[in-house]
Amino acid sequence: MSSFGMPPADIADLSRAEDRISFLYLERSIVHRDSNAITATDDRGVVHIPAASIGVLLLGPGTSVTHQAVALLADHGATIVWVGERGVRYYAHGRSLASSSRLLIAQAAAVSHRDRRLAVARTMYSMRFPGEDTTGLSMQQLRGKEGARVRRIYREHSKRTGVAWNHREYDKADFAGGDPINQALSAAHACLYGIVHAVIVALGASPGLGFVHTGHERAFVYDISDLYKAEITIPIAFDVVAEGSTDISADTRRRVRNRVHDGALLERCVRDIRMLLLRPENGAGIEEEEDTVRLWDDGGFDVAAGRNYEGIGDVDF
Template identity: 65%
Template sequence: MRKIPGPPPPSLPELVRAEDRLTFVYVERCVVHRDANAITAMDDRGTVHIPAAGLGALLLGPGTRITHQAMVLIGQSGATAVWVGERGVRCYAHGRSLARSSRLLEAQAELVTNTRSRLAVARRMYGMRFPGEDVEGLTMQQLRGREGARVRRTYREHSARTGVEWKRRDYNVEDFASGDRVNQALSAANTSLYGVVHAVIVALGCSPGLGFVHTGHELSFVYDIADLYKAEISIPVAFEVAASPTEDIPADARRAVRDRLHDGKLLERCVRDVRRLLLTDDDSPADALPDADVVYLWDEADDPVASGSGYGTDF
């Protein structure tokens, strides 16, 4: 058999765990290619090499061209490619999951399709935002009301801290420039946060579209998880950027979010939170990302059976 050209894909042990990866890299007005197992970004200033195996999300901004080989490497490395722009979140592709098990995905699907378990997960999500408060027994309407009050209070606090006037969250996805400075900064900061969270969700093998609080959108679960961190990451960043004299609000907001995430602790926390929400106390988190490729056959009367065997006896 003729040898397949090009460098071999990275093996599973060579890939970096989702919680240990570089959160995201944003590029624009450049050509993205590959050099062995590194992603390269080239413009008139030179070429930058980015180790693909340790990358969480590659955010492709305006004027970016990416080669087929670069996308192949991103997929092989379990990273996420997200095309983004100033008009909001655009997610057109993602890489191969780091997970070799569908356990988290199956748990997510089971929980979201049962009203009682879905509400329980939603309560746990709100509980993470209200430390020390008892959210058990609250309806979704009550939870939304409490969350709305918390977010409004957060906006007012950062408005007072930075001196930036706050009216309300107001943005038009078709006209980014129509928003005031703080709303533009919020949109740009949230976009970066969504990219990081989306990368973690995909890497763990979960579905970005099966949300518990949000629903009906391909990124519903991304919005669910990102909402856990907005009050401490994207909201304060947006007010600080809006208070600065910058004329390039989207770029400065992205860089500010990057600086907030440089220590990698959000990735660890995000992985831990997703597992905590989807797995029961009896499940082992380590089982969510096994190293071996194991495929079973579903059986309606018993536990899954091994694949790769013939079970017929009449031929």
């Protein structure tokens, strides 16, 4: 039956974030609405997914989505991200999954304050240097340690696979001009950037406000992606070349797709971003955001919205 024109869901009916399917990927199907469920139809039949259970709907190749389906997801506080096959490319996104700007405000505040920005950068590097203390290191020292670490990782995978390695060199305008391993690295990293970009915009953070990288619309995407390259994309690139691939770009994309298919990377990326930006102290959990609107006050605190402040704090001139 048609569900067009049904009223939006009440706040009390919305599911808590932790009770939702965090990311749902669909491809080669028609996405529509049936009552309060999203339907996905392909040549195998129709699947119904309760809209309240979805956090982010990832639309892959061959999908078509109706206006009614988009409206239903919006009513339930979900978002849509248009991606490549298995989510390895980011193309565009709808509204943020976030119901507040808390994450974005925290990101902007931290990136605008030298000491706080450095603290986030140090935490990012510490995630890549298990067991090493980065608290007293400058950005120059951190970059030096990272450079040495990356060179060591390249050498290790070169030895493991037998693939010759000289240095990282690539030209974005001339993909085919690089040697096979640099082509594979570029293809793998591009897939990772797409996945991370989708997570960042779904959470309501800014892809352009980076802590280590800066001045680019995807600076924060590059920051977060660097956390996973040594574990995911670098080994994949060396493996693809070692296997004698004749279509490095396509084979690398498929290998990354298969590696992240279980969704574990998406969940890990969400946790890492929230931890880095909200920075809970003493191991405390990160509180869920509230769907409330408040007013900013120059005294350093917020005040309640939805009331008339006439006569409160008036000054006679």
